[in-house]
Amino acid sequence: MNGDIMQEFFDLVDKDELVKMLSNAVDIKSTNPTGNEKPMCEYVEGLLKENGIEYSIVPVEKDRYDILAKIKGITKKDAIVFTGHMDVVPVSDDEMKRWNTPPFTSTIKDGKLYGRGSADMKSGLLSALYAMILLKRNNITPKRDIILAATIDEENYMKGSRALYKNPIFDSAKYLVVCEPTNMHICNEQKGRTWADICVHGMTAHGSQKGVGENAIYLAIKLIEKIKHTQFAEYPDTFWRTLAINAGVEPQVVPDRCVFTVDARLQVGHEPSKIWEKLEELIKEIKDENPHFDATYEIADMRDSWHTDKENELIKAISSGLENLRTEPCFETFSGSTDASKLIKNGLVPVIIGPGDLAVVHRENEYVELKQLFESCKLYMDIMTGL
Structure with a gap:
């Protein structure tokens, strides 16, 4: 596509319309937990209906x-899937005090749109959706089918992306573009994640009796300390830590249970199962020292890391699209976990790229730069029509 045609193509983006669409989305309080995505689902459905884009829902x-939407291409082969989640994390009472604007009312100031979900990730989702709308509105037929997968529950247990495993719509799909906030950098790999609730068992006794019972809190501390000081030599970027703890029957009783959560973030290539093999080793070490020690654990989730080669056709197409926007391609590893860890089980080749900075999400004064919002939409249009 020559420069003049490319510019004419990009000029289809109505910035005011896109900002309005995003503002409306940010105004929707689709918090999760506890799963309040329905109003956001209805908003996305409304936009699809209004623009005549075929879609289906997956309960x-x-x-x-x-929500799964599709624009048919010249060929059904090797479809491109764009994905974004519709839920946002809640705002705690303490966090609310640190916001300079109402978190669930979009506010535009100094070229930025503020509000919960502005970066994570309603901007990416709406940008991809608007790109599809522009294709439909202007009767532009892409080379291959374009699919939008708008999911729920990404911020919790990823029940939405799990529900899409082996969905027939992916039978002819090949590529996956995750529209998470990357500052418009290309994330061609993503770290893995796994976490579990660990229960250390003790013996109850009356709190007034010295030296009796088996305090589960003290026993848990032994294991927590071992976890804290255990590193993974072969994978130095992997780390794990205790993020929550709960114990006690009531204040007068020596606790016989202490439950704590261990969260592990894994270097690319480090299998989640290896984390729990290491935990088994640590439990055994303590048992060898104290035969009365007993600990069990329940794994909440295991999310694999992944890597896509820079020479892959999808990565090359994105690099070319960024160059068309006069932006130098920059590569990074995505440190968080995304729906990609579940959707790739459908045999898709993934990449993450989208507007917004991960450093400003899940905290006060979240925002997205409008410049990146517009650039992402143009890039997604480029990918949809050029790959």
């Missing part, structure tokens, strides 16, 4: 569902 739980 996940009561009043919770994914």
